[in-house]
Amino acid sequence: MTRGNVMVGQSGGPTSVINASLVGVFKTAKDEGCKTVYGMRNGIEGLLEERYIDISDYIKNDLDIELLKRTPSSFLGTCRFKLPKAEKAPELYERIFEILNKLEVKYFFYIGGNDSMDTIMQLSEFARKIDSDIRFMGVPKTIDNDLACTDHTPGFGSAAKYIASTMKEIIRDAKTYPNDSVTIVEIMGRNAGWLTASSALSRSEDCDGPDLIYLPEVVFDHNKFLEQIKEKKKTQKAVIVAVSEGIKTADGKYVCEANKNTTLVDSFGHKALGGTALYLSDYLTDELGIKCRGIVLATLQRCASHLVSRRDITEAFMAGADAVQAALRGETGKMIIFKRLSNNPYSIITDVMDIREIANKEKCVPLEWITEGGTYVSDEFDTYARPLIIGELSPFMVDGLPRHLFIDK
């Protein structure tokens, strides 16, 4: 059976498993008889410039598929392009549909986070208006795990595994010195603390985990912070703290804004964060006079494909594959979600959800999971997150380094 063509894109910040979703879309579409699977370069921004590839030119065999699963960052290139509403820029929409029609595209997939789901929402609504039969499906992707309606998002498990593993190594490193010290590890997360909370997964038989965890869900108070550090220092030499880059004081200001003159803002209106750990490290050095070190995990959290969660890879593929199946069934304007059936044994199924329930919304860590006066997370968090970091996928090592599949070097 021959079907229409497919257009797939990747948008927003990359993850270690975003290419597994791309592979899921590609392989399933081909298996189901779609003729050409196009990949837009740099998301909708590149599509508008008619920059796209035929993915078959790059994935030629099963080895390429496995290699792409092990390749970090967005294979097709990404963008941070905010598609204006159709009534404000109808020419953009007309242009997109013109290109899609020319290429005989019937199925459109966008792998992204909540901002990208807005694009799927706008395009599917426009399709309805102009009576186009092109189907638009969202494939969830974000290390931040902040998408509404889904148990979790592909990308989160691998980032959590990287953060917890690295945190174990950092803790072991920090505690080997006999001197007084505070190590502050800055973890991504603008408003949702899922990633920072994941540092608690390092708590295991061979590691006490970080001593204090500060999430953006809780108002940050400098005095309380200082008292909490002092309290820990009473019984231990080295104190290790996990902080979210997005922690804010009671006035709503990001802590990292305190020592900056200017703050960059991206096209979605998000402020560029960063500097929280260094700021707090300087603050503690001033207040306590002991050695403090700030460590920023930075983009490594989202691109360390050498240390992914096998379960996350499998689920990311599944999200892409099931988005194709849903589109072939006739679904549009929806996103694939995960529903958890059980924790022990861990079991999930996918479903589809109206994109309007998801786009532009954020899911935060439940306040009842935040314990110890806002400085730790509960066992419920562990039960929720632990299954997502299980299993490994060995990188393909060539000349001592992980090998990647690429379009441009």
Next chain:
Amino acid sequence: MTRGNVMVGQSGGPTSVINASLVGVFKTAKDEGCKTVYGMRNGIEGLLEERYIDISDYIKNDLDIELLKRTPSSFLGTCRFKLPKAEKAPELYERIFEILNKLEVKYFFYIGGNDSMDTIMQLSEFARKIDSDIRFMGVPKTIDNDLACTDHTPGFGSAAKYIASTMKEIIRDAKTYPNDSVTIVEIMGRNAGWLTASSALSRSEDCDGPDLIYLPEVVFDHNKFLEQIKEKKKTQKAVIVAVSEGIKTADGKYVCEANKNTTLVDSFGHKALGGTALYLSDYLTDELGIKCRGIVLATLQRCASHLVSRRDITEAFMAGADAVQAALRGETGKMIIFKRLSNNPYSIITDVMDIREIANKEKCVPLEWITEGGTYVSDEFDTYARPLIIGELSPFMVDGLPRHLFIDK
């Protein structure tokens, strides 16, 4: 055959393979008939407080040995204690020999870098003076690769592998955006640029490597730097730069000192570095008005035991094992060195070298290996360093995370 007891310690900054050397000392000493292998907690500083363990209480079987090889940071704890010269503090030396004699220690091993080798030098000279038959051997250890007389040091290969792998992932991440950007990756290295140079190993069939590399061996010039970035920007959107934390301007000042009021100094007189990438990132943002990001690999370079070089692990073990064999032969006041016999196939042997040739000296990257006006390294560097990152040692994963052996959690 029963021999005297052994005392072993770890000193200075940890590495991912420092425990493989400890295992090499322990296993060889036991195999050769030494009765008790004591481990000093926190190096010579802990020994002076009579803090030590019987390592057999922690390594009970071959699984423990394999687990310890996969454990980052110094298992025994480390210190940054500078042993004063014997004429200035004879009581410290008398105390150390009193403790060693009480424990019937005949062989003393110190796993460390150039500062730690000074300790071996002082102790072996004191032993000669008081006619003690205790033998003192140094086991090389430093990610910095800056020890004299040895082809390379255990710890460097794994740090280089981590840096090159991470650099590949960072480059892929940075280049996925269609926007103009400069990413500055800060790598450890006070005066020697070996680690920063290792970022060039990321250059391979699937990766162009960093665009510019700045080593501490070359005087840093702000204007040249700006011109070099502008030149790269002419032909590419995303520019990726590797900088050593230790780069200095013509007046001998560290670049990272430019935006600091105070600089901490440790007991060896080393200034605390850090902040170079952020400073340069801010500088470029001001000058060019484009998005610049600083990424600091920080202590992850020395503790990421989940991504070690198998060859480095093997050689670190061998350095410990051969130090024991040398001490049993009667050597003292020496350090194990590596001599490279050939690159293809890669082959080394160990030898011993008088510690006075090594202590307190630093080996830098040869200037003839630094190319492109001080912004890259030559093929000779690749030929030298590539063999050292070959091979992997899979971590033992438990509940999704690498498992470690520990004394204190």
